[in-house]
Amino acid sequence: MDDAVPSTPATGRTPRKPRQATVERRQEILRAAANTFGSKGYKTGSLAEVAEQVGITHAGVLHHFGSKEQLLIEVLEYRDKEDVENLEGKHIPGGLELFRHLERTVRANAHRRGIVQGYSVLTGESVTENHPARGWVRNRFTILRGEIAGAVMEVGEGRVPESLAALAASAIIGVMDGLQVQWLLDDSVDLPESTAFAIEAILAAAVAGSPRPYPLD
Amino acid sequence: MDDAVPSTPATGRTPRKPRQATVERRQEILRAAANTFGSKGYKTGSLAEVAEQVGITHAGVLHHFGSKEQLLIEVLEYRDKEDVENLEGKHIPGGLELFRHLERTVRANAHRRGIVQGYSVLTGESVTENHPARGWVRNRFTILRGEIAGAVMEVGEGRVPESLAALAASAIIGVMDGLQVQWLLDDSVDLPESTAFAIEAILAAAVAGSPRPYPLD
DNA sequence: ACGGACTTACTGACAAGTTAGTAAGTCGTG
DNA sequence: CACGACTTACTAACTTGTCAGTAAGTCCGT
Numbered sequence: 001m002d003d004a005v006p007s008t009p010a011t012g013r014t015p016r017k018p019r020q021a022t023v024e025r026r027q028e029i030l031r032a033a034a035n036t037f038g039s040k041g042y043k044t045g046s047l048a049e050v051a052e053q054v055g056i057t058h059a060g061v062l063h064h065f066g067s068k069e070q071l072l073i074e075v076l077e078y079r080d081k082e083d084v085e086n087l088e089g090k091h092i093p094g095g096l097e098l099f100r101h102l103e104r105t106v107r108a109n110a111h112r113r114g115i116v117q118g119y120s121v122l123t124g125e126s127v128t129e130n131h132p133a134r135g136w137v138r139n140r141f142t143i144l145r146g147e148i149a150g151a152v153m154e155v156g157e158g159r160v161p162e163s164l165a166a167l168a169a170s171a172i173i174g175v176m177d178g179l180q181v182q183w184l185l186d187d188s189v190d191l192p193e194s195t196a197f198a199i200e201a202i203l204a205a206a207v208a209g210s211p212r213p214y215p216l217d
Numbered sequence: 218m219d220d221a222v223p224s225t226p227a228t229g230r231t232p233r234k235p236r237q238a239t240v241e242r243r244q245e246i247l248r249a250a251a252n253t254f255g256s257k258g259y260k261t262g263s264l265a266e267v268a269e270q271v272g273i274t275h276a277g278v279l280h281h282f283g284s285k286e287q288l289l290i291e292v293l294e295y296r297d298k299e300d301v302e303n304l305e306g307k308h309i310p311g312g313l314e315l316f317r318h319l320e321r322t323v324r325a326n327a328h329r330r331g332i333v334q335g336y337s338v339l340t341g342e343s344v345t346e347n348h349p350a351r352g353w354v355r356n357r358f359t360i361l362r363g364e365i366a367g368a369v370m371e372v373g374e375g376r377v378p379e380s381l382a383a384l385a386a387s388a389i390i391g392v393m394d395g396l397q398v399q400w401l402l403d404d405s406v407d408l409p410e411s412t413a414f415a416i417e418a419i420l421a422a423a424v425a426g427s428p429r430p431y432p433l434d
Numbered sequence: 435a436c437g438g439a440c441t442t443a444c445t446g447a448c449a450a451g452t453t454a455g456t457a458a459g460t461c462g463t464g
Numbered sequence: 465c466a467c468g469a470c471t472t473a474c475t476a477a478c479t480t481g482t483c484a485g486t487a488a489g490t491c492c493g494t
Contacts, residue, residue: 019489022442041345043261047480058480060444068480117344124341127334127401128258138402145399145406164414170406171415174395175388182362182387184344185355189362189387197381198388201422202415236464239468263453275454277470285454 026064028054030078033061033071038118041125042072042133069132076136098151099199106176107192116180123177145169156207168206172199243281245271247295250278250288255335258342259289259350286349293353315368316416323393324409333397340394362386373424385423389416 032053036045047058047068065071093101109116126137149169153160160168175198183191249270253262264275264285282288310318326333343354366386370377377385392415400408 019442025443039346041258041260041342043258044345046478048478056443057445059446059482062481063442063444066481120344121341123398124338124344125258127337127341127398128261129256134402141399141402167407167411167414170396170399170411171392171418174399174411175392175415176395177398178391178393178395179387181340181344181394182358182391185351185358190384194384194387194391197384197422198392198415198419201388201418205414205418205421236468242469264455265453273469274471276456276472279455280468280470283455 025054027078029061029064029071030075033075034079034118035114037072037075038114038121041121042131043125047071072132073136076133092147094147094151095154096151098148099155099203102172102176102199103192103196106195109180110183110191113184117184120177120181120184124181141173144173148172152203152206155203159209160206164206164209168202171202175199175202242271244295246278246281246288247292250292251296251335252331254289254292255331255338258338259348260342260345264288289349290353293350309364311364311368312371313368315365316372316420319389319393319416320409320413323412326397327400327408330401334401337394337397337401341398358390361390365389369420369423372420376426377423381423381426385419388419392416392419 029050033045033050035053036050039045040049047061050071051058051061061071065074092098122133123137125131126133145166146169149162149165152165152168153162156165176195179189179191179195179198183189246267250262250267252270253267256262257266264278267288268275268278278288282291309315339350340354342348343350362383363386366379366382369382369385370379373382393412396406396408396412396415400406
């Protein structure tokens with residue numbers, strides 16, 4: 001086990017700060033890995049394929065990240081960091097603003113198939129046994145649900161109970177993810193329109209209250 | 218290439234009908250494969266693991282199915298056939314009946330985690346490059362969308378345009394699939410309630426017509 | 435400003451494991 | 465007794481990870 005950047009090896013030596021070229025290289029690798037894992041999945045995407053994209057050997061990749069699993073973890077962290085930077089300043093919105101933001105995002109995603117596929121593949125794979133991204137995906141869902149449920153309650157101005165907001169929040173996330181998969185498999189699915197329609201419908205139903213317009217049971 | 222059951226080997230011999238024990242054996246293998254592919258995914262689930270479950274070697278499995286990909290295909294066909302048998306007589310319903318049926322199914326699925334995981338894993342994996350189940354999944358979505366869109370229009374009694382029904386149909390399927398994934402990762406998601414709530418909301422919005430209660434753009 | 439001491443970023447070869455698929459032979463049964 | 469259902473034995477291709485070696489960079493004392 002030798003670490004490229006971090007902690008003291010074993011002797012009491014100081015790690016020395018990484019130079020500029022190194023952090024750029026590592027980012028190149030992270031982007032390549034995101035690309036490979038996104039199209040082939042984590043388990044079937046190989047280190048060799050990642051390495052090839054940046055013109056080194058798979059051993060070179062391992063030099064930087066130590067293991068394939070560690071590479072995945074850093075890919076996920078990198079993505080989180082990027083997301084945060086994209087929202088720099090423009091703090092994550094609440095209330096109706098949040099739903100507008102979601103719709104804009106979906107509309108943008110319709111032109112970034114690679115990103116969408118990467119997300120869908122990883123999410124799907126995460127429900128397999130002992131998948132290393134499981135915790136990350138699960139956590140991401142939890143946070144998202146919280147934010148959306150909060151926004152639903154804001155829009156409902158206190159008349160929407162928390163439990164109902166929770167139902168609506170998970171449904172909204174579900175419809176977004178589920179539609180992405182259908183769209184990836186079949187272009188005839190209108191991703192942005194269908195998503196927007198469903199979000200509005202769910203939001204409206206939540207705000208209108210629990211009484212069901214169509215008794216289904 | 219030698220086939221277990223079908224075509225003539227090379228000599229002009231007649232294929233001979235398979236004995237009872239054989240077809241049962243093949244079904245055992247199919248169930249085992251569905252199990253393995255469902256929990257580990259197709260690509261990472263191994264023939265050896267499938268074989269072990271029925272007490273033979275991986276070569277034995279290949280004797281019956283010829284290749285791993287063929288095994289997957291027959292698993293999918295087997296599932297289709299089972300689904301059809303489950304609806305024996307009780308032809309697939311339309312109109313409001315269909316939505317009641319969907320809700321019952323989801324409620325039942327909440328007690329059949331294995332089945333749900335199998336479906337989710339395979340669906341997610343199918344969006345990866347050149348996945349052998351891609352066509353099957355895509356086709357399944359197409360058929361489902363058609364059925365649901367038809368039911369939406371029935372409920373709308375001719376007042377719902379086809380394009381709107383299509384949006385609603387893909388959204389309903391999306392929310393069902395997306396919620397399953399969230400539920401698999403986190404039990405705190407109320408799968409049946411959230412699904413039912415969203416279906417009703419989307420259906421109501423579709424029937425109420427296109428004018429959006431909350432202008433989001 | 436220079437030269438040794440040390441680190442970093444790799445490569446190429448290899449280890450050790452897993453994989454699907456093949457070929458040949460064995461055995462029981464209809 | 466022939467054939468179907470296997471097993472055993474094996475191959476070829478990949479997999480991740482380790483290791484030693486090397487070229488290039490950085491740091492520091494003089």
